Amino acid sequence: MTEEISAIQASSRRELRQLVRSQLQLLLEQGNLEGAKALLIPVQPVDIAEAIEGLPESMQVIAFRLLAKDEAIAVYEHLDSAVQQSLVQQFKHQEVLDIVDKMSPDDRVRLFDELPAKIVRRLLSQLSPGERQATALLLGYGEATAGRIMTPEYISLKETLTVAQTLERIRSLAKTSEIVYYLYVTDASRHLTGIVSLRDLVIASPEKTLGEIMTRDVVFVHTDTDQEEVARMIQRYDLLALPVVDREQRLVGVVTVDDVIDILEQEATEDIYALGGLQSDGDNYFQTNLITVARKRVVWLFVLLITNTVTGTIIKSQESVLERMAILAAFIPLLVGTGGNVGAQSSTVVIRGLNTEEIRDLGMGQVIFREALAGGLLGLILGAIATLWAYGLQGNVFVAVSVGVSLVAIAILASISGSALPFLFHSLGLDPALMSAPFITTAVDVLGVLIYFYIARIILGI
The missing domain is CATH 1.10.357.20 (SLC41 divalent cation transporters, integral membrane domain)
Known part of the structure; x- marks a missing residue:
C-alpha cells in the first residue's frame, strides 16, 4: 500500500487523496485498524484531514484516534470547523484538552469561535497558564480583526544582538515560534523598531549587529485592522507574515500568510454565495x-x-x-x-x-x-x-x-x-x-x- 501511495504521489495529489479516503473507509469497515494506521503514516496532515472529513461521522473519531498525538494536533488544525466540533463532542475530556492545549493560539481561537460558550469556558479554564493567557488575549479582540487572527508565537530581538548571537537564539526559540522567516526588532518597551529577514541574517557577517542590517521602514497593522485589509497588505507587499501592534505601537503578534489564504478563501466564498442571494456564516455548505x-x-x-x-x-x-x-x-x-x-x-x-x-x-x-x-x-x-x-x-x-x-x-x-x-x-x-x-x-x-x-x-x- 505504501508503494502504491508513493507512486500516486508522483502523479497526482488529487488521486492520492481519493485513494486514501476510499482505502481508509474500506479498512475501517473491515475493522482493520492496524492497516488503517499504517495507511496514514506516509500521508500529509492536510490530506489526512480531508480523508477524515469524507468518512461517515461514526468513523471520523475512530480514524482520528489512530493518529499519534503530535500528528493528531496538526491534522485537527486542518479539519473543517463542523468536523472539529463533532469530534470535540465525541472525545473524552482529557483527549480534547490534550489536543486543544497543543494547538497554536490562532487556530485554537478559531475553534473556540465555533464551539458553544459553555464548552469554551471549561476548556479555557483548564489550559496551561501560558496557553490560557495567549488565547484570552486573542479572544479579547474583535472578530475578523488582525488581533483575532494573529499568533503571539514569534521571535523578537534587541538590535544590539550580533548576527551570531541571533542565530543561536533562533535555534533555541524556533520550536516555540510559528515563523522564523522574519525576526522582529523591538526596544526595551516592546515597540516595533525594525525587521530582519532570515535571508539577510544568513548572508550578513557574524559580528554585525541587528541594528546595522535591519529594515527600519516596517509594514505593520494594528490589532483592530480588518482581516481583509490585512490580507490585502500581505498580498500587496508579498510578505510571508505581517507584524501586529497595539495602540502604543508595541508588538503583540504576527499574521502569517497561511492564515491570510484561509481568509481570502472565506471572503471569496461569502461573496460568491452573496451574489447568488445566499447568506453564509462560514460553514461548509455541503455539510450543512x-x-x-x-x-x-x-x-x-x-x-x-x-x-x-x-x-x-x-x-x-x-x-x-x-x-x-x-x-x-x-x-x-x-x-x-x-x-x-x-x-x-x-x-x-x-x-x-x-x-x-x-x-x-x-x-x-x-x-x-x-x-x-x-x-x-x-x-x-x-x-x-x-x-x-x-x-x-x-x-x-x-x-x-x-x-x-x-x-x-x-x-x-x-x-x-x-x-x-x-x-x-x-x-x-x-x-x-x-x-x-x-x-x-x-x-x-x-x-x-x-x-x-x-x-x-x-x-x-x-
Whole structure:
C-alpha cells in the first residue's frame, strides 16, 4: 500500500487523496485498524484531514484516534470547523484538552469561535497558564480583526544582538515560534523598531549587529485592522507574515500568510454565495443540514417572488396594449432576462473592484458613467440582433424596432443599477454582494417592463 501511495504521489495529489479516503473507509469497515494506521503514516496532515472529513461521522473519531498525538494536533488544525466540533463532542475530556492545549493560539481561537460558550469556558479554564493567557488575549479582540487572527508565537530581538548571537537564539526559540522567516526588532518597551529577514541574517557577517542590517521602514497593522485589509497588505507587499501592534505601537503578534489564504478563501466564498442571494456564516455548505440551507436561501427568493408579483401586476395593467398587439408579450422574458444579465455583470465587476480597491482612484461617478457607456454599447449590439430576430418572427417592423430600442434602454438602466447599487450599499455599511442582486433584479424587471410598454405605445401609436 505504501508503494502504491508513493507512486500516486508522483502523479497526482488529487488521486492520492481519493485513494486514501476510499482505502481508509474500506479498512475501517473491515475493522482493520492496524492497516488503517499504517495507511496514514506516509500521508500529509492536510490530506489526512480531508480523508477524515469524507468518512461517515461514526468513523471520523475512530480514524482520528489512530493518529499519534503530535500528528493528531496538526491534522485537527486542518479539519473543517463542523468536523472539529463533532469530534470535540465525541472525545473524552482529557483527549480534547490534550489536543486543544497543543494547538497554536490562532487556530485554537478559531475553534473556540465555533464551539458553544459553555464548552469554551471549561476548556479555557483548564489550559496551561501560558496557553490560557495567549488565547484570552486573542479572544479579547474583535472578530475578523488582525488581533483575532494573529499568533503571539514569534521571535523578537534587541538590535544590539550580533548576527551570531541571533542565530543561536533562533535555534533555541524556533520550536516555540510559528515563523522564523522574519525576526522582529523591538526596544526595551516592546515597540516595533525594525525587521530582519532570515535571508539577510544568513548572508550578513557574524559580528554585525541587528541594528546595522535591519529594515527600519516596517509594514505593520494594528490589532483592530480588518482581516481583509490585512490580507490585502500581505498580498500587496508579498510578505510571508505581517507584524501586529497595539495602540502604543508595541508588538503583540504576527499574521502569517497561511492564515491570510484561509481568509481570502472565506471572503471569496461569502461573496460568491452573496451574489447568488445566499447568506453564509462560514460553514461548509455541503455539510450543512437541509433546514439551515433552506433558511439561508429562502429570504431573497421570497423578495424575488414579490418582485415577480409586481411585474405581473404591471403586465396586467397593460391589457389594452396586449389585446391590440399580443405579440409584445412574447419578448418580455428576452428583455428582462438580458437586462438582468447585463446588471449582474456590472455589479460583479464593481463589487470585485470595491473588494480589491482597484476602483479606488476612479471614483463612483466615473465608474457608473463608464458602465453606462458599456451598457449602451452592449444594448446597441444586442438590440440590433433582437430587432432582426423580432422582425423575422413577426414581420412587423414597428414591433421589431420597439423591442430593439427597449433593449438598448434596459441595458443602460441595468448597467447603471448594477454599478450604482454596490456603491450605495457599501456607503451604508451593508454587504454589496448580498444586497445588490435582488435589488438589481427588481429594478430591471419592474422598470424594464414599464420602459418596454412605454416605448411600444409611442412607436406603435397605441
